[in-house]
Amino acid sequence: MKLQQLDIQAFGPFATKETIDFSRLGDNALFLIDGPTGAGKSSILHAICFALYGETTDTDRKALGLRCDHAPTELLTELTLRFSIRDVHYQIHRVPAQMRPAKRGGGETEQKASAHLCRILDDGEQQTIVAKKVKEAEQHIKQIVGLTAEQFLQVMVLPQGKFRQLLIAKSDERQQILSTLFQTEIYKEIEQNLKNKAAEIEKKHQAYEARKQDALADVQVDDEQQLTATITTTSQQLAEKLIIKQSAAKQLQQVQTEFSSADLLVKSFQTLQQKTTQLASYIKQKHNIDMQKQRYVNGEQAVKIKPQWQSVVTVSDELKQKTTAHQQTVIQLEQNAQQLTQSAQALKQAQQDYLQRDSLVEQQQLLTQYQHQLAEFESLQQRHISTQSAYQTGLEQKTGLTTKQTSLNATLLQLAERTDEINRVIATKSALVEQRAASQQCLDLAKQRQQIQTQLTQQLANETRQQQQLQQAQQHYKQAEYKANEVEMHWFANQAAVLAAKLTPQQACAVCGSLEHPQPAQFVDNEHKELSQQRVDQARKVQADCQQQMSAAETQLHALSHQTTELQQQVINLTEKLAANDDKSLIELEAELHDLAKKIADIDQQQRQLIQLNQQKVQQQNELNIIATQLHNVDVQLPMLNSAFEQAKNQLQTAVNSVPENYQNRQVITNEQESILISINSLETKLKVTTDNNIACLTQQSSLQASLAQLNLDSQQLGEKESVLTSSWQQALLESGFVNQANFEQALLTENEMIVLSKQIASYDNTVTSLQTEISLLQQQLTDKVQPDLIQLQSQVDNETAQFKLADEAWLQTQQQLNLLEKTQLKLKQIEQEQEAIKQEYEVVGTLAKAATGRGNVRVSLERFVLGNILDSVLSIASQRLYIMSKGQYRLIRQNEQVQKRNTTAGLDLAIDDAHTGKTRPVATLSGGESFLASLALALGLSDVVQERSGGIQLDTLFIDEGFGSLDQESLQLAINTLVDLQSTGRSIGIISHVSELKEQMAQRIEVTGSVSGSSIRTLAN
Helix, strand or coil, rough: CCEEEEEEEECCCCEEEEEEEHHHHHHEEEEECCCCCCCHHHEEEEEEHHHHHCCCCCCCCCHHHHHHCCCCCCCCEEEEEEEEECCEEEEEEEEEEEEEEECCCCCEECCCCCCEEEEECCCEEEEEEEEECHHHHHHHHHHHHHHHHHHHHHHHHEECCCHHHHHHHHHHHHHHHHHHHHHHHHHHHHHHHHHHHHHHHHHHHHHHHHHHHHHHHHCCCCCCHHHHHHHHHHHHHHHHHHHHHHHHHHHHHHHHHHHHHHHHHHHHHHHHHHHHHHHHHHHHHHHHHHHHHHHHHHHHHHHHHHHHHHHHHHHHHHHHHHHHHHHHHHHHHHHHHHHHHHHHHHHHHHHHHHHHHHHHHHHHHHHHHHHHHHHHHHHHHHHHHHHHHHHHHHHHHHHHHCCCCCCCCHHHHHHHHHHHHHHHCCCCCHHHHHHHHHHHHHHHHHHHHHHHHHHHHHHHHHHHHHHHHHHHHHHHHHHHHHHHHHHHHHHHHHHHHHHHHCCCCCCCCCCCCCCCCCCCCCCCCCCCCCCCHHHHHHHHHHHHHHHHHHHHHHHHHHHHHHHHHHHHHHHHHHHHHHHHHHHCCHHHHHHHHHHHHHHHHEEEEEEEHHHHHHHHHHHHHHHHHHHHHHHHHHHHHHHHHHHHHHHHHHHHHHHHHCCHHHCCCCCHHHHHHHHHHHHHHHHHHHHHHHHHHHHHHHHHHHHHHHHHHHHHHHHHHHHHHHHHHHHHHHHHHHHHHHCCHHHHHCCCCCHHHHHHHHHHHHCCCCCCCCHHHHHHHHHHCCCCCCCCCCHHHHHHHHHHHHHHHHHHHHHHHHEEEEEHHHHHHHHHHHHHHHHHHHHHHHHHHHHHHHHHHHCCCCCHHHHHHHHHHHHHHHHHHHHHHHHCCCCCCCCEEEEEEHHHCCCCCCCCCCEEEEEECEEEEEHHHHHHHHHHHHHHHHHHHHHHHHHHHCCCCCCEEEEEECCCCHHCHHHHHHHHHHHHHCCCCCEEEECCCCCCHHHCCCCEEEECCCCCCCCCCEEEEE
């Protein structure tokens, strides 16, 4: 990732908007971010990190604490960062949550956090990726950059006081960073896939074991050995129970045979009794059967003469039908005679009415002639109306055009007056614009003066407070000085007393050299007798601290006085610039500016109105010209229209005189034509209907007379035939033996009745014969036989059946148990065969899963093993630089997994190879300066390997915040040489430091300058 431009506004120590154009520093720049302590050098890193991730490099900072206290209240805190990754350019604009003045009313309101992320296209256009949502922007930034905020700080920024974090990070933390940088997620996926596969196989194995245990539990055995023993025992039991079952079956069969024989004998006795009872019942029915036999004989005799009787009945029925038909025909003939008379009269009347048809036809022809004349009349009438309407329309059009012409002339006059008025107003606009510019300048100066006066008031109050603090500091210093002098004086005095106490006669004094000591020094008093040099030093230290506080207060008061003077001079300069407007308040200036702006806006509105008025004038003039042309055309057409109207009027009058008045309406003619046509059709229809009716009556009369003659002839013939057949029937009846016809009819049976009666008689005879035969046979069979006791025999059968069922159930239960045991044994063999493949598969996959997930002898996972190889490459490059910067003492290596604790993951922990001692030790044992060099070497090595592998992460930029101050002169120069060499590899390196040697060697700098009103930024480039 390469930075291009950073815009900082009201952020950290920067009160206004500051811009850093990184592109001015060059493509592969090595630059210094320089400035005094507290000016805001590290705030640039905070701004970059916050613009990207919404977090600063200092996790203790909160979003609400990012705003500059010196920033104007109306100026929002916001950051804009432009950067590129693989030649794709992006821009993110972020506004943190903050309090701002309310737009309506007084007080403050909370400004919600927002983030706008876009891609900058080649033509400069911005393509929005995220419009406003903070979380969504953070997710996209992580995808674009490829690093989280924490990883960004560990890899691309060595922040102040935290540069050792990547160096001493735990193995798990370092794995996350390296995995993201080198995109080794695929190895993690392989680990997980192997782990899942092994778990799946293990789950299948456990499922097979569970199936085996369920199968053993079903037969209530603990293992396969017990199952085999149970099968052997059950087989023996089954053989024994089979013998018992076969014996019970044989005994049961024997008693069942005896019972069956006895049951058959009992049934024979019962059958004999039933047959004897049935025979007696049939013998009682013999009288009825004899009567049915006589009825059958009579029926046969009646059937013989039945055809002659049926012939007489048939002829009698036909004669009756002919007589009835004759009577009906006579009645119809009388009715037909009446209808014929009526139809003749109707036909005569219709023929008389038909004579009117000729006159109606002549009248219809005359109406048709009137209809043709009326069509011409209507055409003339329509022409008269249209010519009259056209002439009238021409007159109305002329009147309307004349009125519109007058109105347009008046409107044009009004527009001309209005445009002249607006032109006079527009002429004053330039003067008003100049006045507004001057008024705006005065207002800006007045606001600036008021703001500075407010600052001056606050500054004077601060200066007063600082003078008080200085007076207090001076007083404290005097007290501390007096106290220190007093303690020191007493200490010196007491030292003389101490020496004097050690003097002996004739021994030289250490102070004056005298051998006599007439007045030896005494302690000042008992209170200060125990004073020591330490107390003197403490008193002098208190004095020095007070003096330092007094000097700091004097320096701060001097700075405040200088700032006050500058602010007072700014007020004077602004007052001079205001000149004549000095006595006006901000409200008056704003009102004056608002009044001028309103006047100019009114003039602008009138200018726009003038354009519209000019357009209206042109439009009105065009309409006026069109109206003049239209008036001329109307004046030419009016005489022609009047002539056409008079001609149509004369022709219409001539047509009116040629048609009678009562037929000058087309509908009247049509209605009368329809009435005449209806009359003609009615006459024709009536004549046709009466003629058809008369012919039909004559035809029906002839038909009825012929039918009557035929009926008379048929009746005569049937009468003669009936007489002959009746005589023959009486002779047959007499010969058959029947007393009379009634006796014949009583004996006469239908064919079905004869069949049924015959079957009943035959069935009776056959049943009696059969019963007599069966009784005779049974009596012969049961001679000398006694009826057995079935109850006793049934009891024996029941007992033997119960014994057999018990034996059978015992055998069946044992058989089922043996079948279940054998099926279970077979099922276990099948499960073990299926399980064998799972075991073989688990030997391969399970071993790989343990090795890949770090559960083997060496607790290193597959991903960590790959990252370990990558880390070796990083450490190889880092060690080359560290070896140079440490003057041949240190190299970075990976800690040996074998020496680590068994309960911790391994593979990515770092150690230091010390060439001076020849031993390896943890990186945490390095001093502050050594840790900085090792962290720098590690970060640079990591950047080299990432670039070399062309991974998804681009480490084109590296920031180093402080750390150089802990190096000696030689180590500092070696570190700078290393960074200069790294610059040639295509990366930009920014160093934040106030070390003077760096400023002397690095011409490309970003200087941060602090002041009481906020810090500012300046970019220095070749």
